[in-house]
Amino acid sequence: MPTVILLDVSLSMSRPVPTTDTTETHTRFTLATAAINTFLDYLCIHAKLEYVTLVTFSSVYEVAVPFTREFDNIRVKLPLLDDGDKTCIETALHGVNQLILNEWGYQTPVQIILITDGSSGVGAIGRNRIIQALPLPPTYPGKIHVLPIVSPHDSSLQHAMPLYQKIVDLACNSSNNSNGNITRGAIYSPDQLNVPGVVAAMTRLCEQHYQEFWCTLKCGQLETRVQLFPAPQPASHEGLSASYTLSSQLHVIGFLQQQDLGTPIAISKHLVIPQAQIGSNTTPRENYGSKTPTKEGSSTEGTSTEDDSSDPSKVSNFCVLLHGALKVEGMSAIVQLGSDWWGTLSAWCEVSRARRSCLLLSILRPGASAAPWLGPLDQLGPVEENTTSTDTFPVRSWRSYSGGGSGCAWARPHALLADVQKVLRHARKLPDKTQHLYKELNRLRRAAISLGFAELLTCVGSALERECTALPTSAPPECALQLAHAAAALRDPRTALDIKHTLQPLATNFTVTSMSH
Amino acid sequence: MFPTNHKTIFVLDHTPYFGISSDNPIDFDVAKSRGPGYVPLPPVCKSLWTCSVEAAVEYCRIVWDLFPEGKLVRFVVSDSSAHILNTWATTQQNITHILNGLCLVGPVRRGAGGDVVGLCAAIEGLAESSPTQATRPPPERHFQNRGRIICITSARDDDSIRSLAEIALNTLVQQNKKASTPQPPTTGDATTSSQNLVVHYCHLVIINVTPEKADTRVNNQPVTEMGGGLMSVEVIVCRASALASLLGRLVLPHYKLAITTVTGIPMKEEQNASSSANYDVEIIHSAEAHAGLRATQTAQEATESVVLRWWTPRGAEGGAGGCNGPLWRVTPADVASRPSACLVNFLLNGRSVTLEVPRKGGGRSASHVLAAQGGELWIGALGGRTPYDDPPALSEGAGGRVTDYRIKEFGALMQQNKLHPLRGAGSNARSRARLQRHTTYWPLTISSTLIFNLGSVMEPLTRLVVQESLTEEEVDSCRGVLLSLLGMESRHEFPSAQLPSNLRGKSSGRREEQWRQVWGELEALIRAHSASPAHRALLRTLLECRSHNNHGAEGDSSRATVIRATTDSPLSPVGAGNGNGSSDVWAPRNVLDALLGAPRPPRRPDFAGRMAAGSRVATLYPHLQQDVEAPH
Structure with missing residues (x-):
């Protein structure tokens, strides 16, 4: 999740921190700097791909460093920040909302770390006014953590606490948190107002909310350890009876052509980053070759044999093979993520960087029906070589987008009109369209009966009679007979409204006699 | 866990009054007259019954098109007795089943009866557990069992509507009392699973239908709570001719849906294939699909309907693949119209379309994509960066410099x-x-x-x-x-x-x-x-x-x-x-x-x-x- 460090630079942040140690003097601001550096250090090790921005605020807000993975840009900027005037949280949050919507849209979950001076700066009435004015919940999914740089026993903290609690609570109430898979943020108060205190608080925050996610990707006997980025969140929402947590082993169950798979609805997507196999050389199955004379004896690579084991990029990894094969074959892998939960693995390529491709895991909605066109996901299986499967993708749904297929979407007059005109068009083209005429008439009847629309049948009956009178003299006699027959059948009280009855064309031998003339 | 729209029951009044004409003539002779002596056809009027059936069926079509599972609708036809057309069972949750049931019910006949008996049957229906509710083991049965009843009827005045609502509330209270009394211990497990649920909340929508010119002494009533939050009643007065559009509007808040007008769809005319005219098609989908647009809009803009312009696809670009976020099912608002059918077929044939926000100042920004998958239509929102963009090169990671993978x-x-759709477990x-x-x-x-x-x-x-x-x-x-x-x-x-x-x-x-x-x-x-x-x-x-x-x-x-x-x-x-x-x-x-x-x-x-x-x-x-x- 991209992170906003929202740093208070109001004048109160430059207050010196009382200390017994005379060699070093700290202000609240330098403590905040230490906390931010701790945070960036943690990310460097555990979440290098995280995007972070530094926004400063007092009565106005300013984007000091836009979203970046170059954490050093933030470190460099920290000592250069100017002091502001007074703490004004609601303005700052307004700005952050705008920044996030412009940059990430409304679908990407975001974390905000609010580092402030631990004082609301106003009295009880003013504090409640701020709470009223908070631009929360945001329209994007996210959570806010608060890190007040203040001694735990400071009375101003007690006073500001309700405000912070409100911010934390409101932030995760997003209307757009439809997946419900965002846990809430928290307030991380340092135990004591000094560097170790704030560093400890920040470390606690990192460990709770910036945990990297490791798991094992298995495909039969082949396996490799991978990191998923961003770390997946447990899935739980309205339609689900339970909360789903990703298992630590992802099992490939098989493969599908990309066009069969389509793009099922994913609740989140994650990069799959292979990790160096630790001790993989001890498993002969994976690295048989390294023990054989083939490599040792090869004169060209003989010198590089030593590096092979030390440089992880030169040790073969299943992930890279899988990515290459998925890309070449245009296929995706279906992965079991847990019980009753599936995902897909595909080679993914950013449009703007066509040559840099990577393995992407799409986590589907829990449940076997996450991709209806694949059928129930728990019933995907292999076809034995000697049997031919009749079922193919896509598994069609019964939906037809034409009012249930029975053509009774007559709520709008034009639809009814079109159906009646169709009958009359066929009626004018007798005898060629006799079969069509009766087919349409029966369809019309069926719809009219289910809607209790007997008036329509009477009307169509008269219309057919009128067509009969308007027939040109040259028309074959069969036309008049068929039209009269159909009109009578539509008005026959015994048969017209009986759903089990089907109108049949008048059995004639006129075609034969008229041809013999 | 189970929202109110999990269960909906339509109660359709099938009493003789509904046999009368809606007084909204439909003229079939729209084509120019064909010479002298051509007798024009008399216009046709639907009955109140026909109007209410087709409006209710259309409501269902939208629900079932967008929610193939989890959103259930039942029909109760009320005259001298209550005709229950379907149960909560999945196999009976489709339009064909409803239409067949309606065929058997037939047109309005003479005789006594009223809407009360149907309404009571509907309340009983809410107490029956749906298939997903029934799968919950008894210890987990603390979920809220909620539902909605849409009663299409015609009453004399506000008093009769009020008494109808009171009867409904009384039935509900009585029924809950029965359901909450513990079962005698002699009954086995089989009966406890079929035991009626307590209804925790019922949203009763009474639609009072009248013919075109008839006066009515029933007035609209906003949602009012009854029985301490157990039931809320809403009364809407409506002409029969406007019933379909009323229900088409009501379905939106009931299921959190929204309408997008796709504007400027170029279509060739059969008669004039060389030129193409532009058409608009309205599509219905989850309101969430608009969240991105709404997020950046002011309160004033957010009340306006969403109009998105067709962005003619070029080559292989676009498609749902470019969409990183979720997809939502789509159904046309007017299935029978020609432009809708054209758009649906275009998509079902495997093409996809990008939609853009019309901008006055020029400059284009793609906002949504429409595509078909597995014979269903979907809309996805575009835009926004992804936190995983600019990924690290695979060649620099573990195993990246090995070049002779098999x-x-x-x-x-x-x-x-390769996987295939099979049947059966395992x-x-x-x-x-x-x-x-x-x-x-x-x-x-x-x-x-x-x-x-x-x-x-x-x-x-x-x-x-x-x-x-x-x-x-x-x-x-x-x-x-x-x-x-x-x-x-x-x-x-x-x-x-x-x-x-x-x-x-x-x-x-x-x-x-x-x-x-x-x-x-x-x-x-x-x-x-x-x-x-x-x-x-x-x-x-x-x-x-x-x-x-x-x-x-x-x-x-x-x-x-x-x-x-x-x-x-x-x-x-x-x-x-x-x-x-x-x-x-x-x-x-x-x-x-x-x-x-x-x-x-x-x-x-x-x-x-x-x-x-x-x-x-x-x-x-x-x-x-x-x-x-x-x-x-």
């Missing part, structure tokens, strides 16, 4: 392990078991294997051995592969001679070592599969072959016999091993016996001259004469 072979493995497990077998011995790179690079020489062994079981013939053909390898080795051929030319250079090394690797890998491969008896038989053969060639100096003699026994080339000497009884004390053996049987004790090799002579008398010193002549 990608083609893994592709073949993927093709063999399909996933079968598929995983198969993958497990196929990967038991699977070197990742070309340089780490020899046997998989040998191609036709190893066929069909490498293909067959991964099977769950082997037939007699398959075992035999695998043995054939082993024996031909043995033959190659005995002829002092390099295994690498069989490699494609581009690989040959890489696997240099001494011949014996190459062969040792081949046999070692083969053993690893077959041993990994030695679960079935046939596989174990194959393994025994292989071990025989290995034992014959892995013995260095002491076994030279026995090796010679095996070589003779197994080589079948016309160039090989006709010798002791090959059925020449006079020179061999051992009974003749065929190749298979020689391999499977106990190894014969080492014996002195036969005299080379006799071997060369075959059945004739061997000549001593055959080259003596040549040697003498040669120096000349």
